[in-house]
Amino acid sequence: MTEKIRETGERVTIRTVAEDAGVSTAAVSKVLRNAYGVSDTLRSKVLTSIEKLGYRPSTAARGMRGKTYSIGLLLTEMENAFLPKVVRGAKEVFGAANYQVMIGVGEAQASIEQSLIDSMMDMRMDGVLLVAPRLTGTVLAGYAAKTPLVVIGHHEPSAETFDTVNSDDVAGAREAVCALIASGYRDIHMTSLSQRRFDMPAGEGEVFTMRETGYLAAMQEAGLSDRARIWRLREREGCEGPPLTDLLKVGPRPEAVFCWSDIHALELINLAWSRGVRVPEDLAIVGYDDTPAAGMPIVGLSSVNQQGADLGRQAARAMLSRIEGRTTPEHILLEPALKTRRSSGS
Amino acid sequence: MTEKIRETGERVTIRTVAEDAGVSTAAVSKVLRNAYGVSDTLRSKVLTSIEKLGYRPSTAARGMRGKTYSIGLLLTEMENAFLPKVVRGAKEVFGAANYQVMIGVGEAQASIEQSLIDSMMDMRMDGVLLVAPRLTGTVLAGYAAKTPLVVIGHHEPSAETFDTVNSDDVAGAREAVCALIASGYRDIHMTSLSQRRFDMPAGEGEVFTMRETGYLAAMQEAGLSDRARIWRLREREGCEGPPLTDLLKVGPRPEAVFCWSDIHALELINLAWSRGVRVPEDLAIVGYDDTPAAGMPIVGLSSVNQQGADLGRQAARAMLSRIEGRTTPEHILLEPALKTRRSSGS
Numbered sequence: 001m002t003e004k005i006r007e008t009g010e011r012v013t014i015r016t017v018a019e020d021a022g023v024s025t026a027a028v029s030k031v032l033r034n035a036y037g038v039s040d041t042l043r044s045k046v047l048t049s050i051e052k053l054g055y056r057p058s059t060a061a062r063g064m065r066g067k068t069y070s071i072g073l074l075l076t077e078m079e080n081a082f083l084p085k086v087v088r089g090a091k092e093v094f095g096a097a098n099y100q101v102m103i104g105v106g107e108a109q110a111s112i113e114q115s116l117i118d119s120m121m122d123m124r125m126d127g128v129l130l131v132a133p134r135l136t137g138t139v140l141a142g143y144a145a146k147t148p149l150v151v152i153g154h155h156e157p158s159a160e161t162f163d164t165v166n167s168d169d170v171a172g173a174r175e176a177v178c179a180l181i182a183s184g185y186r187d188i189h190m191t192s193l194s195q196r197r198f199d200m201p202a203g204e205g206e207v208f209t210m211r212e213t214g215y216l217a218a219m220q221e222a223g224l225s226d227r228a229r230i231w232r233l234r235e236r237e238g239c240e241g242p243p244l245t246d247l248l249k250v251g252p253r254p255e256a257v258f259c260w261s262d263i264h265a266l267e268l269i270n271l272a273w274s275r276g277v278r279v280p281e282d283l284a285i286v287g288y289d290d291t292p293a294a295g296m297p298i299v300g301l302s303s304v305n306q307q308g309a310d311l312g313r314q315a316a317r318a319m320l321s322r323i324e325g326r327t328t329p330e331h332i333l334l335e336p337a338l339k340t341r342r343s344s345g346s
Numbered sequence: 347m348t349e350k351i352r353e354t355g356e357r358v359t360i361r362t363v364a365e366d367a368g369v370s371t372a373a374v375s376k377v378l379r380n381a382y383g384v385s386d387t388l389r390s391k392v393l394t395s396i397e398k399l400g401y402r403p404s405t406a407a408r409g410m411r412g413k414t415y416s417i418g419l420l421l422t423e424m425e426n427a428f429l430p431k432v433v434r435g436a437k438e439v440f441g442a443a444n445y446q447v448m449i450g451v452g453e454a455q456a457s458i459e460q461s462l463i464d465s466m467m468d469m470r471m472d473g474v475l476l477v478a479p480r481l482t483g484t485v486l487a488g489y490a491a492k493t494p495l496v497v498i499g500h501h502e503p504s505a506e507t508f509d510t511v512n513s514d515d516v517a518g519a520r521e522a523v524c525a526l527i528a529s530g531y532r533d534i535h536m537t538s539l540s541q542r543r544f545d546m547p548a549g550e551g552e553v554f555t556m557r558e559t560g561y562l563a564a565m566q567e568a569g570l571s572d573r574a575r576i577w578r579l580r581e582r583e584g585c586e587g588p589p590l591t592d593l594l595k596v597g598p599r600p601e602a603v604f605c606w607s608d609i610h611a612l613e614l615i616n617l618a619w620s621r622g623v624r625v626p627e628d629l630a631i632v633g634y635d636d637t638p639a640a641g642m643p644i645v646g647l648s649s650v651n652q653q654g655a656d657l658g659r660q661a662a663r664a665m666l667s668r669i670e671g672r673t674t675p676e677h678i679l680l681e682p683a684l685k686t687r688r689s690s691g692s
Contacts, residue, residue, distance in 0.1 A: 081427065100462060104446070
């Protein structure tokens with residue numbers, strides 16, 4: 001039977017698989033999308049037939065229920081060494097459910113991001129997962145009306161039509177600054193970004209604003225508010241805003257710096273090294289994201305780990321349940337943890 | 347006129363743009379795909395109308411000539427810090443021609459790569475650009491029969507149905523090893539990968555085999571063939587093959603090591619640091635790819651720069667001309683250049 005079908009050149013469809021396995025096409029579909037409640041026996045039957053027949057669920061065939069089994073994933077950039085962890089976690093969950101992931105890179109520009117999301121919808125992807133988009137809640141809600149939408153790195157717990165998955169950036173920053181205070185540092189500054197991209201109510205916003213909140217809270221609790229200072233700098237070479245070198249050259253140097261991201265912290269630890277400023281003796285540094293470079297023994301940068309892979313996994317799970325029909329919003333907050341290394345002097 | 351169209355809610359199409367600009371739809375299409383021979387006047391007219399009308403070339407509208415103005419880009423992984431440069435270069439050229447890039451991550455597994463390429467074709471992307479795929483030339487030729495195909499990081503100058511864009515890996519490796527020899531090193535080993543993924547004729551193959559060729563040639567030219575040794579190690583934690591630590595613990599240590607990639611070189615320079623092996627006094631190291639971590643002052647790793655952005659740009663240009671109808675193959679080889687830092691003792 002199998003051979004006959006293939007010899008005649010007939011297309012192997014979900015129907016052929018169902019016939020061969022002796023089950024309904026709905027059952028095959030369930031196995032394909034890894035739906036809840038599929039028995040091991042059913043899965044095994046269907047997978048055996050799929051393998052035997054050489055069946056490949058094409059976009060068209062998969063489209064049965066209007067599905068393409070593909071997810072659009074929008075990243076801000078490729079260079080941020082934190083993002084691969086998020087992608088890996090998301091792909092793990094999507095892959096197990098037979099979804100493919102197509103990644104667009106928005107280059108931190110709202111217009112490029114929108115054009116990529118439009119394309120993902122044009123391609124009939126089943127949902128769009130955004131990481132740290134530059135888009136306002138209003139724009140996001142507009143897309144959420146048209147496609148299942150989940151956003152990582154955008155704090156908006158009041159959003160009703162899409163899900164958010166975040167690390168608790170206030171708690172992470174607070175933990176980092178408390179650790180510096182516990183080590184005896186008092187003059188602790190923070191680096192953040194120069195562009196506040198859009199105004200949002202308290203408790204909502206982009207990750208760096210939440211980290212500023214955590215920094216200020218920790219300083220205040222320790223009675224150090226008058227020593228607090230936030231340097232609003234450009235993200236990296238080529239971005240807008242004053243450079244990180246300003247922090248080292250203006251006035252007396254702080255004893256310690258909490259950086260909103262490893263992008264700043266790695267630049268700072270290298271600047272210090274190049275200028276003979278000893279870390280942590282002359283300057284303690286804590287970063288954020290626990291990127292691979294921070295963990296290199298030569299570098300030894302303390303950094304807050306926000307569990308990128310978990311962010312990706314949780315976001316992917318939220319997306320799958322949204323695709324399955326959930327409409328009540330989920331706003332997930334994960335607990336970060338400071339990874340202590342030499343640079344923070346403890 | 348413009349306002350009227352928008353008020354009535356009529357869709358702004360390529361035809362509307364053509365009417366508004368007073369040109370043919372073919373001319374608008376030419377401007378949209380940045381075709382050769384478009385005058386500045388025509389481009390300016392059309393772009394003005396596009397902006398005025400708020401026209402967004404949708405997949406459907408763009409599909410006029412069967413085009414979606416999207417390119418599938420397949421990467422092996424997200425973690426390799428060299429790849430963002432390639433993506434940036436490719437996106438620069440594709441973006442200027444109004445093409446969008448959708449990235450799939452193949453996780454260095456042929457089956458995942460094939461499934462992603464299948465999806466890209468199902469989504470009617472206009473071409474597929476592969477970076478260091480795990481697929482054989484035969485499989486690549488199979489895809490090339492169905493879609494414009496350009497491959498980076500796969501040496502197969504005899505391929506007739508697809509283009510290849512590579513850095514000259516033999517020359518890059520040779521330059522790195524010659525520099526070590528010029529600095530007085532004699533016992534120079536190399537690290538490479540343990541898996542030879544498939545057999546290919548001389549002069550063809552994966553980048554690491556070409557770098558082995560360059561290493562061996564430099565050693566032979568200096569009369570050091572008997573001191574040459576290639577360590578075939580796993581790519582990184584989690585991959586197959588013996589770990590890099592083998593190199594430091596078995597027998598007398600070499601004076602210098604040329605690593606096929608910064609992935610190995612960064613691991614080695616950190617291992618040396620952790621064990622009190624001075625670099626370059628006790629062990630000189632040269633890597634490959636000139637990744638951001640290699641360039642950090644604290645790290646100071648010499649590394650061969652293979653101009654990732656140029657590889658991406660050239661590949662994107664090749665893709666555009668293939669989409670425009672070129673069928674004769676192009677096999678482009680770029681010149682790499684060693685970036686010398688502290689780790690190689692010069």
